[in-house]
Amino acid sequence: MKRGLIALLAAGTVALAGCGNTTESSAEAAPAASAPAASTAPAAQGLPVTVRSADGSSVEVKDASKIIPLTGDVAEIVFALGLADHVVGVDLSAAGLPEARQKPQVGYQRALAAEGILSLKPTVLLGTEEAGPPPVIEQLKAAGIPVVMVPSGSGGVDEVPAKIELIGKALGVPDKGAELAAKAKSEIDAARAKAAAAGAERPRVAFLYLRGQSNTYQIGGTGTRADAMIAAAGGEDAGTGAGVQGFKPVTAEAMVKAAPDHILVMKAGLESVGGVDGLLKLPGVAETPAGRNKRIVSLDDLELLGMGPRTGQAIDKLVTAFQAK
Known part of the structure; x- marks a missing residue:
């Protein structure tokens, strides 16, 4: 070497x-802003849809016009699907993504507060099992907002394509989700092949x-x-x-x-x-x-x-x- x-x-x-x-930023979370005006971007065409959440529940999503990703990894996928205009808030872990810089912050993914999230009037929430604390997630569900939990991917890189596809399906853009998942899988396969060829x-x-x-x-x-x-x-x-x-x-x-x-x-x-x-x-x-x-x-x-x-x-x-x- x-x-x-x-x-x-x-x-x-x-x-x-x-x-x-879990990575925690040294910056303080910005206070939750008032709810932004509804996006003028085209609405998703694959809704309503019922998806199987990673927590085992079935979740019906009728409206993806106002999305809040509860974790940074989910936010990156949502942005990659071309839905940045529909995102009305992000957690602190997404702050480094260019698309997130002008979005209201809802706190840190493991220390979320329901009040700030509800003030933005989201129509759907998505996050991994790292989003919490659990009582806050239950409070958001009780408020009638669809909450879709997706696998974090800690089980290995083979989980990545399915994670992307689930998010695409839940947000009414299954074709974009499948396309992005296929691209990610191709790049992962190529990189692993490169590793195998190294000896x-x-x-x-x-x-x-x-x-x-x-x-x-x-x-x-x-x-x-x-x-x-x-x-x-x-x-x-x-x-x-x-x-x-x-x-x-x-x-x-x-x-x-x-x-x-x-x-x-x-x-x-x-x-x-x-x-x-x-x-x-x-x-x-x-x-x-x-x-x-x-x-x-x-x-x-x-x-x-x-x-x-x-x-x-x-x-x-x-x-x-x-x-x-």
């Missing part, structure tokens, strides 16, 4: 990860979840989206190999045991600790092969862990970074 490789790939902000790998060598990669603002430094392992992405890119998750379930605090002992060849981080997390120099000051990091050689791979948060339209592109970048000599 080439010494001193630092892959700082793409720009972005807050991503959200499954099974505890039998499987570099050890540790994913570190970093939030310097709150002094949160964790190493990921089994059951996380990062684990799924590392595997898809032909790597071996060093945290998983060291017996980490979900996430555990970064300690010198944990890092030495993981002994990663590369350290994978989200861009916002890396910035929050002062870049590569700050990362190397965390317990045990400088003593790992990755730390000694400064093999740090950084991607945009939603691109890396969103399990959405850019998943194949992210895997391709990881393959390149992990295999560079």
Whole structure:
């Protein structure tokens, strides 16, 4: 491996990860704005429709003129489907998406408040199981708003196409959903083929979840989206190999045991600790092969862990970074 490789790939902000790998912005959520005027964009043609929500319920959606994605990964898919004009609010984790910058914020996905969401008069809400807290989701359902839950994708990259298709169907644009899902699948397949063609060598990669603002430094392992992405890119998750379930605090002992060849981080997390120099000051990091050689791979948060339209592109970048000599 080439010494001193630092892959700082793409720009972005807050991503959200499954099974505890949740990214939290340091910014404060903007207060909920009054409901915007109804969009003049063409209405969806596939409504009403009844879809099977990830929580096991059947949800009927009659109107998708005023959408609120409750999580950043869902927001990215909604925007990719061409429905930005129908989005009347987003959560804080979507703030880095260009289409979200002028949208009212409804709080952070795991700490939503029903009042702010209801004030925007949405006709449909969509989110993953990370949206909550659960009593707020129940309150929104009780208000009579259709709430469609979709898989986060933490089960692996093979879940991405179905996730996209479900969102497209729920919003009355099933053809666009199928087209976007097929494109995502094609890019994922191509990136995995590239990883397979790289040979039998499987570099050890540790994913570190970093939030310097709150002094949160964790190493990921089994059951996380990062684990799924590392595997898809032909790597071996060093945290998983060291017996980490979900996430555990970064300690010198944990890092030495993981002994990663590369350290994978989200861009916002890396910035929050002062870049590569700050990362190397965390317990045990400088003593790992990755730390000694400064093999740090950084991607945009939603691109890396969103399990959405850019998943194949992210895997391709990881393959390149992990295999560079």
